[in-house]
Amino acid sequence: MSDVMQSNKFKSIELPNRFALAPMTRTSAEPDGTPNSLMADHYEGYAKGGFGLLITEGTYTDDKASQGYANQPGIINEAQIAGWKTIVDRVHAAGSKFMVQLMHAGAQFQANHYTDQPMGPSAVMPKGAPLGFYGDQTQWQTPEAMTEADIKAAVDGFAQSAANARAAGFDGIEIHGANGYLLNQFLSTHFNTRDDNYGGALENRLRLVTKVVRAVRKAVGADYPVGIRLSQGTVTDPDYQLPEGAAGFRQIVEAVRDAGADFVHTTDGDVNRHHFTDGDQSLASVAAAVEGIELIINGNIDETNYQDVANQFPGALLAVGKKALANPDFVQRLKDGKEIADIDFAMLQPKATIGNELAWRRQNAA
Ligand SMILES: Cc1cc2nc3c(=O)[nH]c(=O)nc-3n(C[C@H](O)[C@H](O)[C@H](O)COP(=O)(O)O)c2cc1C
Numbered sequence: 001m002s003d004v005m006q007s008n009k010f011k012s013i014e015l016p017n018r019f020a021l022a023p024m025t026r027t028s029a030e031p032d033g034t035p036n037s038l039m040a041d042h043y044e045g046y047a048k049g050g051f052g053l054l055i056t057e058g059t060y061t062d063d064k065a066s067q068g069y070a071n072q073p074g075i076i077n078e079a080q081i082a083g084w085k086t087i088v089d090r091v092h093a094a095g096s097k098f099m100v101q102l103m104h105a106g107a108q109f110q111a112n113h114y115t116d117q118p119m120g121p122s123a124v125m126p127k128g129a130p131l132g133f134y135g136d137q138t139q140w141q142t143p144e145a146m147t148e149a150d151i152k153a154a155v156d157g158f159a160q161s162a163a164n165a166r167a168a169g170f171d172g173i174e175i176h177g178a179n180g181y182l183l184n185q186f187l188s189t190h191f192n193t194r195d196d197n198y199g200g201a202l203e204n205r206l207r208l209v210t211k212v213v214r215a216v217r218k219a220v221g222a223d224y225p226v227g228i229r230l231s232q233g234t235v236t237d238p239d240y241q242l243p244e245g246a247a248g249f250r251q252i253v254e255a256v257r258d259a260g261a262d263f264v265h266t267t268d269g270d271v272n273r274h275h276f277t278d279g280d281q282s283l284a285s286v287a288a289a290v291e292g293i294e295l296i297i298n299g300n301i302d303e304t305n306y307q308d309v310a311n312q313f314p315g316a317l318l319a320v321g322k323k324a325l326a327n328p329d330f331v332q333r334l335k336d337g338k339e340i341a342d343i344d345f346a347m348l349q350p351k352a353t354i355g356n357e358l359a360w361r362r363q364n365a366a
Helices: 037-048 078-093 148-168 182-187 207-220 245-259 283-288 306-312 322-326 330-336 354-364
Strands: 008-010 013-015 019-021 053-060 097-103 172-179 226-234 263-267 294-298 317-320
Touching (some): 148 207, 172 207, 182 207, 207 226, 207 245, 226 245, 322 330
Parallel strands (some): 019 317, 172 226
Antiparallel strands (some): 008 013
16 A cells, blocks of 8 residues: 555655655746736645645745746746745645745746846857747747856856745745756757866766756755756657766766755656666666655656556655646545546646636636
C-alpha cells in the first residue's frame, strides 16, 4: 500500500501528502507583475483541493530581461512581495505548503514590462512559434548574447528574488531550469553556441546553473528548501535530447546537489518516458539514482497511474499539471473515490488566464 496520501517530510517542511501542484503560468497578474486577488482565489482553490505542496507559476526575477510574458508575476519589489504574501497566507490557512518558481525567460521572450530586447546564451532563437495562449506574438526575436555583466545581473536577480520569496513567507524555492527558459538554454546545445567558459562541454554549460543554485542557497540560508526543475525538452521542442545522454543528466543532478540544491524536479511528457540518446532510463529514474537529493517528478501523472508511480519512486513528490487544471480538487477526489475529469483545453483559450478559466467554468457548469 502506497503512502502517497500520508504526511511526510520533504527536507525541512512537513507535507500532508505527496501530491504537488505543478507550476503553471496563467498570465493573470497586474501589468506591472503584482500578484492579485484573482490569483489568491486560484491558488487557494488548489490548497483546499488537497494538494500538499503548491508550486507557483514561473515568476520573474529582475527588471531586465527575465520576464517572458505579459501579466506574468514578478517577485522583485515591495508591491510584488506584498501581493505574494497575501496569497501565501491564504494557501497556508488552507493547509498546504507553497514554493515559488523563479524563472528567467531568456530567449523564450514574448513580452516584458521593462525591455523589448531578449537576452540568451547566444543570438539563437527558440524553435517553432511563440505560445499563442501566453500572448499575441507570432515570431520570436533574436536574443542578444549575454555578457559576463548580464550573467552576473541574472544571478543577482535570482538571489535577491529568493530572499524576497523567503520574506513573503514561501516555504521554499524552485529554480526554473527546465522547458527552454534561460538556465535550460545554457544547458542546451541548440541555444548555447558560446565559446567562452559558459559554452562547449557540459561542465561549462552547467556553470550558470550551478552559480544560480549557489547564489540562491547563500541568499536564503542552509535550512531553507531550494531545488531546481530540470528537463531535456523545451516548450517548443519537446524532443530535444542532451548529447551527453543519461550520464550527462546524472552529471547535472550531481552538480546542482553539490552546489546546494535539496531537490530536483524532473519533467517530461511522461514520467516514464525513455528519451535519452542512450539506454532505456527516464529522467526521473536517473535522478532517483543520485544519492543525497530529494525528488519531485512530473509528466502525465493521473488517477490511473499515481499509485504505481508513487511506489516506483518512494519518497518522491508527484507534481500534477493538466489533471489539476481539470480538477483543482484532484487529491480530495482521489480520497473520496470521485470521478476525475479530463482537461478541456478550451478553458485556456484564447489566453491561459484565470479569467478565461472562470468563464469556461461558468459556461460548463452542470
Ligand atoms: C497552462 C500551463 C502553464 C504552464 N506553465 C509552466 C510554468 O510556469 N513553469 C513550468 O515549469 N512549467 C509550466 N507548465 C508545465 C507543467 O508544469 C507540467 O510540466 C506539464 O503540464 C506536464 O505535466 P502534466 O502531464 O501533469 O500536465 C505549464 C503547463 C500548462 C498546461
